[in-house]
Amino acid sequence: xxxxxxxxxxxxxxxxxxxxxxxxxxxxxxxxxxxxxxxxxxxxxxxxxxxxxxxxxxxxxxxxxxxxxxxxxxxxxxxxxxxxxxxxx
Numbered sequence: 001x002x003x004x005x006x007x008x009x010x011x012x013x014x015x016x017x018x019x020x021x022x023x024x025x026x027x028x029x030x031x032x033x034x035x036x037x038x039x040x041x042x043x044x045x046x047x048x049x050x051x052x053x054x055x056x057x058x059x060x061x062x063x064x065x066x067x068x069x070x071x072x073x074x075x076x077x078x079x080x081x082x083x084x085x086x087x088x089x
Contacts, residue, residue: 010025010029010030010031011030011031011032012025012029012030012031012032013032013056013057013060015056016056016057017050019048019050020048020049020050020053022048023046023047023048023049024046024053027046032057032060032061032064032066033066035057035061035066035068036061036066036067036068036069037069038068038069039068039070040054040058041070042069043068
């Protein structure tokens with residue numbers, strides 16, 4: 001797979017900020033399929049996870065045909081995350 005990080009022995013997308021990457025690895029996320037077991041809302045609860053990391057993961061998941069758990073709530077979370085990103089830029 002292209003665009004995946006192999007440096008720390010995982011298959012997470014490249015470009016995830018380091019605090020989020022550390023949080024994900026500590027929580028046991030090693031590849032995109034692991035994210036199908038949680039919602040975006042649950043993922044954002046991890047200390048170090050932010051809207052940018054979530055956007056990168058969501059895009060990589062979509063490209064591979066994966067979805068977060070509880071899709072109904074995840075649409076709302078994505079909209080909120082994207083709005084926060086726009087305000088910061």
